[in-house]
Amino acid sequence: MTISTDANLPADLAALAGLPFAKGHGTGNDFILVADPDGAYGISPAAVAALCDRHRGIGADGLIRAIRSEQLPEGRALLAAAPDAEWFMDYRNADGSVSEMCGNGVRVFVHFLADQGLVELAEGQSLTIGTRAGIKVVSRSANGYAVDMGPWTFIFPDHAVAKSMDSVVHADGLEVPRPALSISMGNPHTVVALAELGELAATKLYEAPQVEPLPEHGTNVEFVVPADPLVVDGAGSITMRVHERGVGETQSCGTGACAAAAAIRYWAGKGAPDDWQVAVPGGVVRVRFLPGQDGPEHVELSGPAVLVARGTLA
Numbered sequence: 110m111t112i113s114t115d116a117n118l119p120a121d122l123a124a125l126a127g128l129p130f131a132k133g134h135g136t137g138n139d140f141i142l143v144a145d146p147d148g149a150y151g152i153s154p155a156a157v158a159a160l161c162d163r164h165r166g167i168g169a170d171g172l173i174r175a176i177r178s179e180q181l182p183e184g185r186a187l188l189a190a191a192p193d194a195e196w197f198m199d200y201r202n203a204d205g206s207v208s209e210m211c212g213n214g215v216r217v218f219v220h221f222l223a224d225q226g227l228v229e230l231a232e233g234q235s236l237t238i239g240t241r242a243g244i245k246v247v248s249r250s251a252n253g254y255a256v257d258m259g260p261w262t263f264i265f266p267d268h269a270v271a272k273s274m275d276s277v278v279h280a281d282g283l284e285v286p287r288p289a290l291s292i293s294m295g296n297p298h299t300v301v302a303l304a305e306l307g308e309l310a311a312t313k314l315y316e317a318p319q320v321e322p323l324p325e326h327g328t329n330v331e332f333v334v335p336a337d338p339l340v341v342d343g344a345g346s347i348t349m350r351v352h353e354r355g356v357g358e359t360q361s362c363g364t365g366a367c368a369a370a371a372a373i374r375y376w377a378g379k380g381a382p383d384d385w386q387v388a389v390p391g392g393v394v395r396v397r398f399l400p401g402q403d404g405p406e407h408v409e410l411s412g413p414a415v416l417v418a419r420g421t422l423a
């Protein structure tokens with residue numbers, strides 16, 4: 110692929126010439142992936158935005174740099190407790206902003222590491238990855254990858270608006286603002302439950318929904334419709350659309366699916382299942398809640414990871 114000379118392109122893009130990249134996705138949430146093991150390339154926010162531009166660049170929801178943990182201060186901090194976290198997922202949103210975590214991205218990231226020969230990972234084996242939201246253990250299976258995402262937490266533990274809600278969200282297409290719950294999966298999410306699929310389709314996500322109060326570092330917003338019946342054969346089922354911080358509407362969001370399942374399960378109360386199917390415009394991911402070893406329960410996200418192209422920045 111060639112990026113032609115263009116006065117509007119950021120100056121540091123030229124320094125990336127010759128850098129190989131791959132393009133991949135997880136349920137339609139798509140990424141540019143580059144391997145920079147020794148941290149030789151500084152990739153500015155403007156360069157990320159230019160590469161992720163769908164008309165003038167390669168086009169993607171985000172860019173993922175594979176870098177050895179020892180090359181970044183946040184990675185070195187993790188290595189002390191997790192010396193096996195050799196690789197760090199340096200995740201950037203399409204607008205160039207940094208995010209702590211990406212659930213679809215981390216599966217595609219591990220698939221990319223294996224594809225590049227940077228790690229060996231057979232079916233049934235696991236790999237520990239460093240992220241800005243701590244270490245994540247990713248296991249390969251016959252049909253994709255499962256990620257131990259760690260615990261989920263409330264962003265506003267006091268639930269300021271009402272017992273089970275803490276925020277109000279307004280989006281075009283919704284007649285009135287809706288109550289919501291903000292949940293951290295390492296990155297921030299605000300989950301809004303809607304009554305039926307027609308309402309979900311009518312919600313317009315060209316612009317960022319307004320969230321009040323807004324979590325300190327902004328938020329990803331998930332609009333969710335619980336299935337009716339909610340539980341079939343022991344598994345819960347929900348349909349979701351998402352507006353991602355730093356991107357816009359995407360086909361899927363792995364951390365968002367985890368936050369959505371956590372919120373609906375919390376609202377459903379005692380007896381709600383631990384196993385969830387989350388349908389997004391780009392496919393279906395599975396979310397499970399598993400007992401923690403000595404602490405809070407962990408969330409496990411499973412889904413596919415696909416590489417579709419390789420190229421060189423020119």
Ligand SMILES: N[C@@H](CCC[C@H](N)C(=O)O)C(=O)O
Nearest residue numbers: 208211212213296362363364
């Ligand atoms: N699509 C991702 C989340 C990417 C980061 C997000 N936009 C943020 O800023 O937190 C996922 O699959 O989790």
